[in-house]
Structure formats: structure tokens, C-alpha cells
Amino acid sequence: MKTAAQRASQLAVDAVTPRVPPGAPTELVLQTLQRHYKLSKRGNAIGSxxxxxxxxxxxxxxxxxxxxxxxxxxxxxxxxxxxxxxxxxxxxxxxxxxxxxxxxxxxxxxxxxxxxxxxxxxxxxxxxxxxxxxxxxxxxxxxxxxxxxxxxxxxxxxxxxxxxxxxxxxxxxxxxxxxxxxxxxxxxxxxxxxxxxxxxxxxxxxxxxxxxxxxxxxxxxxxxxxxxxxxxxxxxxxxxxxxxxxxxSSTVPSTYLSRDLGLELESVRKVILRMEANGTKTPPGRESLFLGHALGLHGADHRMKKGQQDTERFVKELPDLEARFAAGKFPKRYPMPEKEREKLHSKMIVAKTKMAGSKPKIQGALTPEYKRLAMLRTHRNTFERRAKVLETLRSRQREIFTKIKELHHSKGIRATKKKERVAASRREFIKDLESVPDRQVLSMATGLLDTDRVSTIEPSGIIYDRREYEPLKARPEEFCxxxxxxxxxxxxQTVLPALKENPENYLYVDYIMAHVTRNTISSVKVELERLWPGAYEYLLEEVPSLSDPTKGGDTDLELMRTRCLTHEHVADIVEAWMRWPYRPTLEQIRARNNNSVLDKVDDD
Known part of the structure; x- marks a missing residue:
């Protein structure tokens, strides 16, 4: 039952806000929202x-x-x-x-x-x-x-x-x-x-x-x-x-960390095949960014320059500046006034006596257009050089892991010798990777290699790659x-039977997830050892997927970073943990959390 004050308030609302029936024209919706929020028609409008x-x-x-x-x-x-x-x-x-x-x-x-x-x-x-x-x-x-x-x-x-x-x-x-x-x-x-x-x-x-x-x-x-x-x-x-x-979504890559363009296109091509098999159609104009790329490449033998994103400054601005410069639309340097030229010439003569054999150059300042052109050329050359290094490393890693997967279930003396040769190749690869002089390139390489490793297992360790269809492209002007x-x-989905028995067991799940995500470049072996004394040895035996390369695991967990763990690995670890007779009690986990940083919110 409404009070008199509530009824009066409702009457006041009714007086200034006319009803907007379902399916009303967008203009009426826009006007009503603008009346309340005082939105500018250009900056925050609903759109058409x-x-x-x-x-x-x-x-x-x-x-x-x-x-x-x-x-x-x-x-x-x-x-x-x-x-x-x-x-x-x-x-x-x-x-x-x-x-x-x-x-x-x-x-x-x-x-x-x-x-x-x-x-x-x-x-x-x-x-x-x-x-x-x-x-x-x-x-x-x-x-x-x-x-x-x-x-x-x-x-x-x-x-x-x-x-x-x-x-x-x-x-x-x-x-x-x-x-x-x-x-x-x-x-x-x-x-x-x-x-x-x-x-x-x-x-x-x-x-x-x-x-x-x-x-x-x-x-x-x-x-x-x-x-x-x-x-x-x-x-x-x-x-x-x-x-x-x-x-x-907008379908635009993350502004923080985006995947290599080559990986994105490999992913979208697989999705195109799924969409064709399921009869899923994308309305015209709703194609995602990478679907738009792939539709022109689908079925063709396309070789992408890995590591170089198809950005506007390289695709449009640089070729445009190159063409304008070649056509003489702008000079490299400004012409120098005669008086300034004579003053510099006198100074250069003095400098010439000190530098035998040198030919002094009297030139004007570089034009802004040429400075921009030179900068873009430098960036392009840097990207191409880095892309070449990254692609070489990626190709070597893929070749090594392909052999590791092929030999994983093989037995016998011949297979053992092959495994030893592959292990030697991997050690040499890691040595070459660590010797990359550019620290920034090394950081990029480790991220690219780990992402490539997780993306190329079947099914992909990147959940987004398992999608049945490409997201529809939504535009900012379609929202208010x-x-x-x-x-x-x-x-x-149902996760753990142990949680049905006691919901507080979720603390174990949270504890394990916090451990494997707090330092993503730490090795799996190190983080499992830190879980609890004896945990690594037990989990290595009870979770075979950890050491199975065909399932994203590794025969040497010391060489596998925790960020390469799939969610299936984590689910298997949790299930095995709940079977471990020597696992710590919930009270012990709480005590450890209170004395560590594991209970701190870990969110991106």
C-alpha cells in the first residue's frame, strides 16, 4: 500500500514524464532520455x-x-x-x-x-x-x-x-x-x-x-x-x-594486450568453417573486424607478416606519404634564406679547417611531413625486424612441439633416441631465446610463444577460440x-562434487587458482611445490594431463609457465587435490591466506 507521499511523488513523475510505449520511434526514446539525463545530442545520443x-x-x-x-x-x-x-x-x-x-x-x-x-x-x-x-x-x-x-x-x-x-x-x-x-x-x-x-x-x-x-x-x-x-x-x-x-561487441582487439594478427586469422578461419557447417549467417555490416579480414583471405594461401598488426598508420598513412613525397608534393627540407646561408657558410669554413677532407653541408630544416615519413619508416623497419625474429622463434617452437606430440606415446629404443634429439633441440632453442639481446623483444617473444602454444592445442586453450560463431559488430552510436x-x-556447468558436500570447499578452488595465477611467468613445478609440501609429487602422478603434450601439458613442468595451464588442467588439479588424503584443512588454508598475498584481489 502506497503512502500519500509516495502517491504524490508518483503523480509528479507522471506529470513530467510521458509514457513511451514499446516499439516507440527511436527519436521519442532519445528525447525522453535526454530530458532526464540532459545528454548532448551529439556526444551521448542513442543514435538512429x-x-x-x-x-x-x-x-x-x-x-x-x-x-x-x-x-x-x-x-x-x-x-x-x-x-x-x-x-x-x-x-x-x-x-x-x-x-x-x-x-x-x-x-x-x-x-x-x-x-x-x-x-x-x-x-x-x-x-x-x-x-x-x-x-x-x-x-x-x-x-x-x-x-x-x-x-x-x-x-x-x-x-x-x-x-x-x-x-x-x-x-x-x-x-x-x-x-x-x-x-x-x-x-x-x-x-x-x-x-x-x-x-x-x-x-x-x-x-x-x-x-x-x-x-x-x-x-x-x-x-x-x-x-x-x-x-x-x-x-x-x-x-x-x-x-x-x-x-x-565492437570486435576491436584489446587496448592492453592483443594477439598476433596471424593467430587471430587462424582462429577466425576455423570459426568460418563451423559457421558454414551450422548454417550461421552474419547480417551485412555486422561482420567482426577479423571476419572482415578473413573473408577476403578465406581459401587462399595467404602469408601474413606475423607480429605486425594491420594498423592504419602502416596501411594508409605511410604509403600515402611515400606517394606524395615521390610526386614532389612536399620537400624534404625548407629552403634556407640567403643571409642565414651566408652566416652558416662562414661558420662552416672555420669548421672545415678543423676537419680535413670534410665537405660542410648547408641545409634547411626538415619539413614536418618528411619528419613524419622518416618516423614511420623507422617504425616500419623496427616492426619488420622484430616480426622476423618472432616468426623464426615461433616456427622453431611449433616444429619442436609437433615432434614432442608425435613421439609422446612412442616407445622403444628408436623412439627414445628421437626424444633425446628433440630434447636437445629444445634446450638449444631455449638458449637462443634467452640470448635475444633486446629485452623488449624477449618479453614480446615469450608472450607470443606461450599464447601460440596454448592456441594451437586441440581444443584450443584460449576459450574464445572455441566459439561457434563470430561476434556481431555493435557500434557506439547504437547505445546510450x-x-x-x-x-x-x-x-x-557442474564443476566439483566436493562442493555439493560442503560449499566452503570453494576455498580450496580459490586457493589453487590464486597460486597458479599470481605469478604467470613462474614455472608450473615451482607453483605446485608452493601449494603445500608434497603437493607437486602427488599431483604429477594424479593429473596425467599435466605431462601430456597433446593436452597442452609438458614432459618437463619446470619449462612450462603457469600461464600455459588450461582451465581443464586447473579442474583436474582441483579434483585430484580433493582426493588427496594429506591435503591441508580449511583452517590451515585460511591461516596461510591471512599471512600471504593470496587473499588479495587478483583481477585484470
Missing amino acids: SRRVSVVNDVLERLKPSLLKHEGCDILDINPGPAIFSSKLHDLLKPRKHILMEQERVAYTPFLQPLLDAPDSKYVWVKKSGLLFKSLEKVLNEQNFPHQKVLDKDDPRISEPNPTMLVVMNIAFFPKWAFMGFQSIAHLFINQMMAAIITHSYFQKYGLVRILAWVDDQDRFLALPRHVHSRKKGSLAMAVACSRITEVA PQRPLALLDFEP
Whole structure:
């Protein structure tokens, strides 16, 4: 029952915010949001009708997998003006659609018509779904009468629950750093992954699928492309989910760490084959950056210059400057005034007497265009020189690991001799790598080689490479404010039987993940020895995938860096750890965490 003050407040809101019916023209949506947020028409506008277009394209891409949720319950966190939410509602026709949106004044014009529609299934909860206390209160029998809290012994708790779907918008602008995390999205996604592993919050109804809109750069937390970007959070997501899909994004590589262009194109070519086999089509104009590259190269014998990104300054600016300079459009130097020339000439004559045989040159200053041209030439030559070194190292490593994989299961005297020769080649390769004089090139090389190593196993150790389709390209002007967003699709899986017995066992999982991600260039052997006395010897015997090169492992774990571990390796380590009769107690783990840096938030 509303109080008089609440009713008066609602009347005031109604007076200044007219209703915006579902499917209203984008201009009306824009005007309404501008009225509340005072957005500039150029800087933060919604854009054109393409805002609705991206929603339609996304739902069309997801439609085959979404239809299994038809008639489900939807928990919608931060729906905003509900443009995506209403379209999703129309597709799935849910029996109940809970909207958790605390911004009442801004979004009443959009949400109220949904509530007032005949036989409406919408319920507006005016609380923040990002506050876990509020979220826990909403997850009750009144809001979700068809959902049943499953006991830890119920086998259904480890099975996908198609009768429920969670949708959330955790893209904040500007980003809010919180508790050591770079953004609220990082914190919330980590909490949701912990909920999957421990079957808490809405995961207590079974394994519930999550569709999350995040800031474009936050997608690399869930789907890193480079081994150096794989932190504890991304590892936990890979372990907790059977599939993580990037449905839509800007498709632009990370501004922090991006993979070599050659690896990206190798990955996208495999995805093209999967899309052709599945009959998946990409709408015109929605092609990702690398799909656009690959479509022109698909089926051709293309040789990329590894390590040199196809950047605009080399592809456009440098050739343009070269052509203009060759055509005489700008000089190399400015002409020098006669008086200044004579003054310099007199000084040069004095210098000439001191430098026998030298011919003094009297020249004007370099033009800005030529300075830019010279700089780009230098950068190009540096990139090409580095690319040559990196490609040579990569080719040698691939050749060595191909032989290691081929000989791994071979036995006999002849096979043993071959293995010894390959081991000698590897030692020589490592020696050559460590002798690279340029420290920057060495750092680039180790990152490239580790990423290449993880990317080339089957299936790829980079989760993003396992995608069934390329993400759709979404543009900043299709969102309000004009910021690129990404849609991630999390499909959880059951992880550890031991967690059903005692959710506190998640502390073991967190402890192991923290160890293998705190120093990513440390060797696997060193970090497993640091886990606990005797852990390395036990795990080496109980986790055969660690020493299996065909599964991304290594016969010598001292030469394998922890960032080369796949999430399957980590899951195997955790399972073996839970079987270890001499593992430390939870109290001992807590004590060690309190006296170390392992409990510090480790997030990229």
C-alpha cells in the first residue's frame, strides 16, 4: 500500500514524464532520455534506428538456443528503458518477467506501459539487483512460484535449468572501481561465477543461463585472447561454464594486450568453417573486424607478416606519404634564406679547417611531413625486424612441439633416441631465446610463444577460440551514452562434487587458482611445490594431463609457465587435490591466506 507521499511523488513523475510505449520511434526514446539525463545530442545520443536493429540482430543470432527457454521465468537486472528486455520478452513469452530497476524517474515512461499492458507478465522491483541482499530477497517463492530450491543431493542442481533465464546490464559509464576491481562488472561477474560453483543465489534452482551486457573492454575479463591476460577471474569463469560466448561487441582487439594478427586469422578461419557447417549467417555490416579480414583471405594461401598488426598508420598513412613525397608534393627540407646561408657558410669554413677532407653541408630544416615519413619508416623497419625474429622463434617452437606430440606415446629404443634429439633441440632453442639481446623483444617473444602454444592445442586453450560463431559488430552510436558494449552469454556447468558436500570447499578452488595465477611467468613445478609440501609429487602422478603434450601439458613442468595451464588442467588439479588424503584443512588454508598475498584481489 502506497503512502500519500509516495502517491504524490508518483503523480509528479507522471506529470513530467510521458509514457513511451514499446516499439516507440527511436527519436521519442532519445528525447525522453535526454530530458532526464540532459545528454548532448551529439556526444551521448542513442543514435538512429540502428539501436533497435542491433537488438534484432542479436536476438536472431541467439534465437536457436533461446527457444528452449520459451515460457520460462526471466530475472532482468538493470533493464533500463527495456528495449532489449521487451524484445526478448516478445520472443520467449515468459510466464513471469521480474524487472529489477531502481532508477524510477528515468525509466517509468518505458517500464510503466509494459506493466499496464493486458495480461502483463512484468513485475517491477524498484531495487538494485547488484546489491546481493536485495537480490536474495527477490529470489523467493512469491516472485518465482515455479522455481524450487534444490537440495545439494538433488541431481537436478547440476543440470541446466531451461525454465529460468537471467539477463543483466552491468555496463556502467563512467566505470566504477570497487574493492580492488577495475569495475563493478568485474566484481559482479566474479560473484556470479562463485555462485555457479557453490550453487547460491539463482543458481540454487539449477544451472541458470546468464546474458550480460558489459562494457566493451570488460569482455576480455571473461574471454582473454592473450595468456598474459588470463587472471584468476577468467580462469574461474572457464571452470564454472561449459560455454562462454561473445555474442556482440565492437570486435576491436584489446587496448592492453592483443594477439598476433596471424593467430587471430587462424582462429577466425576455423570459426568460418563451423559457421558454414551450422548454417550461421552474419547480417551485412555486422561482420567482426577479423571476419572482415578473413573473408577476403578465406581459401587462399595467404602469408601474413606475423607480429605486425594491420594498423592504419602502416596501411594508409605511410604509403600515402611515400606517394606524395615521390610526386614532389612536399620537400624534404625548407629552403634556407640567403643571409642565414651566408652566416652558416662562414661558420662552416672555420669548421672545415678543423676537419680535413670534410665537405660542410648547408641545409634547411626538415619539413614536418618528411619528419613524419622518416618516423614511420623507422617504425616500419623496427616492426619488420622484430616480426622476423618472432616468426623464426615461433616456427622453431611449433616444429619442436609437433615432434614432442608425435613421439609422446612412442616407445622403444628408436623412439627414445628421437626424444633425446628433440630434447636437445629444445634446450638449444631455449638458449637462443634467452640470448635475444633486446629485452623488449624477449618479453614480446615469450608472450607470443606461450599464447601460440596454448592456441594451437586441440581444443584450443584460449576459450574464445572455441566459439561457434563470430561476434556481431555493435557500434557506439547504437547505445546510450555512445559507448561500445558487449553481450556475453554464460552457460554454467557442474564443476566439483566436493562442493555439493560442503560449499566452503570453494576455498580450496580459490586457493589453487590464486597460486597458479599470481605469478604467470613462474614455472608450473615451482607453483605446485608452493601449494603445500608434497603437493607437486602427488599431483604429477594424479593429473596425467599435466605431462601430456597433446593436452597442452609438458614432459618437463619446470619449462612450462603457469600461464600455459588450461582451465581443464586447473579442474583436474582441483579434483585430484580433493582426493588427496594429506591435503591441508580449511583452517590451515585460511591461516596461510591471512599471512600471504593470496587473499588479495587478483583481477585484470
